[in-house]
Amino acid sequence: xxxxxxxxxxxxxxxxxxxxxxxxxxxxxxxxxxxxxxxxxxxxxxxxxxxxxxxxxxxxxxxxxxxxxxxxxxxxxxxxxxxxxxxxxxxxxxxxxxxxxxxxxxxxxxxx
Amino acid sequence: xxxxxxxxxxxxxxxxxxxxxxxxxxxxxxxxxxxxxxxxxxxxxxxxxxxxxxxxxxxxxxxxxxxxxxxxxxxxxxxxxxxxxxxxxxxxxxxxxxxxxxxxxxxxxxxxxxx
Numbered sequence: 255x256x257x258x259x260x261x262x263x264x265x266x267x268x269x270x271x272x273x274x275x276x277x278x279x280x281x282x283x284x285x286x287x288x289x290x291x292x293x294x295x296x297x298x299x300x301x302x303x304x305x306x307x308x309x310x311x312x313x314x315x316x317x318x319x320x321x322x323x324x325x326x327x328x329x330x331x332x333x334x335x336x337x338x339x340x341x342x343x344x345x346x347x348x349x350x351x352x353x354x355x356x357x358x359x360x361x362x363x364x365x366x
Numbered sequence: 367x368x369x370x371x372x373x374x375x376x377x378x379x380x381x382x383x384x385x386x387x388x389x390x391x392x393x394x395x396x397x398x399x400x401x402x403x404x405x406x407x408x409x410x411x412x413x414x415x416x417x418x419x420x421x422x423x424x425x426x427x428x429x430x431x432x433x434x435x436x437x438x439x440x441x442x443x444x445x446x447x448x449x450x451x452x453x454x455x456x457x458x459x460x461x462x463x464x465x466x467x468x469x470x471x472x473x474x475x476x477x478x479x480x481x
Binding site: 303309314355 | 401411416468472474
């Protein structure tokens with residue numbers, strides 16, 4: 255199985271400041287169809303996960319533009335340009351290129 | 367609006383069985399892949415099973431031979447039959463799907479395996 259490694263696992267942030275989460279895969283996530291199936295999910299306390307980003311850099315409908323995804327191959331990043339209070343929670347990367355789909359361990363974003 | 371509503375969870379003894387349901391509205395369960403993903407208390411997300419639009423099914427090694435995914439197109443509902451349950455199956459179970467049009471998760475249903 256493809257191992258997804260996130261860092262850091264805990265991210266204390268200051269409101270209004272930027273934040274960045276790294277996700278590395280044990281194999282390239284470029285699919286034979288040319289797409290890279292790397293998604294980012296947000297899970298607020300007590301809620302279900304919510305998809306924020308699909309195929310590396312595409313924001314889902316309703317996701318604030320302060321969230322952005324980037325990367326290629328095995329190295330990916332989720333950035334929050336200015337953290338707001340509602341951004342607190344756990345963030346997961348997930349790959350869907352190789353079977354079975356696998357998740358990162360999660361990064362807990364909390365207020366400093 | 368797409369909605370996924372899970373049900374069927376509960377407290378069950380080791381070795382017991384449960385059937386989870388995921389009722390969909392706003393889209394057709396047979397038109398896209400449908401996943402079950404679980405989350406043990408205080409832990410991360412673990413993919414459990416998938417059924418594709420063509421009917422192919424796949425399972426995580428940890429549940430293979432014990433869990434069965436299926437769907438009822440007439441009821442637009444996804445199911446997960448859980449047999450031979452173990453303590454380590456205790457988790458919130460989510461149904462989820464996604465495409466370029468959107469990613470959707472239900473609110474989850476809690477399965478607790480304990481004597």
